[in-house]
Amino acid sequence: MKNLFPFILCFFLFTGHLQANDGYKLWLDYQPIERSELHQTVSELFSGIFFFGKNPSHEAIKKELELASQGFLKQAPKYSADRFQTTQLWIGTRQELSQFLGLEHQAKIKALGEEGYWRGSIIHEGKSYYALIGNSPVSTLYASFDFLKSIQSNTFDKDTEKTDYPKIKLRMLNHWDNLDRTVERGYAGFSIWDWHRLPGYVDPRYIDYARANASLGINAVSLTNVNANAWILREDFVEKVKVLADLFRPYGIKVFLTARFSAPIEMGNLETADPLDEQVRSFWKERVDMIYEAIPDFGGFLVKANSEGQPGPHEYNRDHAEGANMLADALAPHGGIVIWRAFVYSHEIDEDRHKQANLEFEPLDGKFRDNVIVQVKNGAIDFQPREPFHPLFGAVKETNLGMEFQITQEYLGQATQLVYLGTMWEEILMDKTYRPKPSSTVARVIDGSDTEQNLTLMAGVSNIGTDRNWTGHLFGQANWYAFGQLAWDPDRSAAEISEEWIKLTFGQKPEIQAKIKEIMLASHEAAVNYMTPLGLHHLMGRSHHYGPGPWVEGGRADWTSLYYHRADSLGIGFDRTETGSGALNQYANEISKTWSDPKKTPEKFLLWFHHLPWDYQMQSGNTLWEEIGLHYDKGVKTAREMRSNWRELEKLVDSERFSHVDQLLGVQIEEAEWWRNSSLLYFQTFAKRPFPDSIEQPEGDLEFYKQQRFPFAPGIRPNW
Numbered sequence: 001m002k003n004l005f006p007f008i009l010c011f012f013l014f015t016g017h018l019q020a021n022d023g024y025k026l027w028l029d030y031q032p033i034e035r036s037e038l039h040q041t042v043s044e045l046f047s048g049i050f051f052f053g054k055n056p057s058h059e060a061i062k063k064e065l066e067l068a069s070q071g072f073l074k075q076a077p078k079y080s081a082d083r084f085q086t087t088q089l090w091i092g093t094r095q096e097l098s099q100f101l102g103l104e105h106q107a108k109i110k111a112l113g114e115e116g117y118w119r120g121s122i123i124h125e126g127k128s129y130y131a132l133i134g135n136s137p138v139s140t141l142y143a144s145f146d147f148l149k150s151i152q153s154n155t156f157d158k159d160t161e162k163t164d165y166p167k168i169k170l171r172m173l174n175h176w177d178n179l180d181r182t183v184e185r186g187y188a189g190f191s192i193w194d195w196h197r198l199p200g201y202v203d204p205r206y207i208d209y210a211r212a213n214a215s216l217g218i219n220a221v222s223l224t225n226v227n228a229n230a231w232i233l234r235e236d237f238v239e240k241v242k243v244l245a246d247l248f249r250p251y252g253i254k255v256f257l258t259a260r261f262s263a264p265i266e267m268g269n270l271e272t273a274d275p276l277d278e279q280v281r282s283f284w285k286e287r288v289d290m291i292y293e294a295i296p297d298f299g300g301f302l303v304k305a306n307s308e309g310q311p312g313p314h315e316y317n318r319d320h321a322e323g324a325n326m327l328a329d330a331l332a333p334h335g336g337i338v339i340w341r342a343f344v345y346s347h348e349i350d351e352d353r354h355k356q357a358n359l360e361f362e363p364l365d366g367k368f369r370d371n372v373i374v375q376v377k378n379g380a381i382d383f384q385p386r387e388p389f390h391p392l393f394g395a396v397k398e399t400n401l402g403m404e405f406q407i408t409q410e411y412l413g414q415a416t417q418l419v420y421l422g423t424m425w426e427e428i429l430m431d432k433t434y435r436p437k438p439s440s441t442v443a444r445v446i447d448g449s450d451t452e453q454n455l456t457l458m459a460g461v462s463n464i465g466t467d468r469n470w471t472g473h474l475f476g477q478a479n480w481y482a483f484g485q486l487a488w489d490p491d492r493s494a495a496e497i498s499e500e501w502i503k504l505t506f507g508q509k510p511e512i513q514a515k516i517k518e519i520m521l522a523s524h525e526a527a528v529n530y531m532t533p534l535g536l537h538h539l540m541g542r543s544h545h546y547g548p549g550p551w552v553e554g555g556r557a558d559w560t561s562l563y564y565h566r567a568d569s570l571g572i573g574f575d576r577t578e579t580g581s582g583a584l585n586q587y588a589n590e591i592s593k594t595w596s597d598p599k600k601t602p603e604k605f606l607l608w609f610h611h612l613p614w615d616y617q618m619q620s621g622n623t624l625w626e627e628i629g630l631h632y633d634k635g636v637k638t639a640r641e642m643r644s645n646w647r648e649l650e651k652l653v654d655s656e657r658f659s660h661v662d663q664l665l666g667v668q669i670e671e672a673e674w675w676r677n678s679s680l681l682y683f684q685t686f687a688k689r690p691f692p693d694s695i696e697q698p699e700g701d702l703e704f705y706k707q708q709r710f711p712f713a714p715g716i717r718p719n720w
């Protein structure tokens, strides 16, 4: 057995991406460089690295270079003792390298802002050095990650300089992690925050988490569920949080916590949490001071208030601004901020839920402190497979607005289905708001270029858990990746991001590239088609939000499917025009006027805004009923194509990842069929029309489909 070892070793060395791969390394899987020219260049650079200055982010860079060098070249990098002789690669901040940069060059780098960086070649006394230069230690780390990424994706060119900087200030993950380690709407195992063993035991995974985020430029994280537990503000928990904050600091990641509005009652023994009460204000001030004592660069609080039963200022007849400002005042002396969520809806309101956030927040424009950001979900309902953009974007002028996307696929097949969200986010970011400027888009509102806002934010609800591959479904990693890239630059194309992720994750082979890209780019539209086509929404089963439940009753107050689709013998859809709820009027005139006519409404949003007869004529010439059938059917067909495309890669991808994705695609096809059959059979009970001939005729018995199959889906809110 013993003498087989060298052969086995060679086999593993040369099979590259065909090695068993459990996905743990994410997109930071530094595989051996195949192109000899690049190998040569990189070996040279890694043979003489010199760091200007000393700081904790440099330690983080060192760690990364070591991992990369082992992966790329199978050897450790070499550091030089002096900056010239044996040196090839210079790493440091602009200030540290200033003597080697001309004035013009310095000014150019400086203009990129604190988080911007430059990388390229510098000639000094006849010798060329490659340099990674940031305006701060953390942006030097960003430069290093970008440098490594270019090697990994085989695009590194020593002679081309590259500059970059983030367009959005806070690029943040929101974990919906509970202190007992369950994760609300989390499908990848338990929370990675091991509260019980912190602060004594530090899981090495925390560092890998920080590396992954920093490689994307994610610079903030809120650790705890928005349905908050006040305990996280206790001193012993803050000690645990401090350990994470200390680990994340060199990676440029600030820690935030969720603040439970009623904490003064629950832990301060007060009788009220009224934001204007002096004792309440001192409670928060003291808590905040205590946190900053432990974590001097603490980010601040993320707050869900007066929504879905969470406590908030309304209990005391105060508004959101009074609630948020009270916390903002406690945080301001330390430079902290409040992120106040606009996801509000109550069970009592007799209004279209679509309207509530605008009704509550528009009148408060200008009343929030400068260190408050109002965080708005991408759409007005709730992370549906496809939603029109939220009408708050563009509606307020003097409020910092941040975007909240959901990376975890609560309504999009969870960790069972392959749905690339980059395309969905791109679609939303590019949507025209027509406000504040006629040319404004959602991206221009949230990156602050069309508004006066001084704080900008893009947050993503995390899909990370203790599963070995972090995200449950391997392709969930692509969504984490795409979120980070869009938060850095909301103008990036989702297709380009997918190409990049595929290269980093599966290697360079063009066949792999093409097939996986095709799968990814088709996947979101497929899910929309087999779940909620043509503007239908919230047809998922109650509470688990996984499988279909268009029949789920409960009346308006329960916000169940019947409330949203409004199917009856005459037609289907939610009238949000003036004859209905009027929610459409919350958009700019250019949208509300045009879309009040169904013929001028994009068909993808048709039933979101209109209740239309089953025989309504669509652009294709088909009736609405036929078109619904065709969309559901198309969704199923695309899911099947995704699997046949994947199967063509069997010999090109390692068997571990191949089989993981293949099996899940099998489940996805079954779920897509289940969605199509049950939804169409159900809607037919109203439409009373035959299915179009060209589709596969839905099989099965509606009563059977109505039995909820998923009562134990993970991630369900514990109190539901």
Ligand code: BDP
Pocket: 184, 185, 226, 227, 304, 308, 343, 382, 383, 410, 717
């Ligand atoms: C919904 C989830 C629920 C969250 C809520 C929120 O179903 O679990 O608590 O959003 O965003 O999508 O607060």
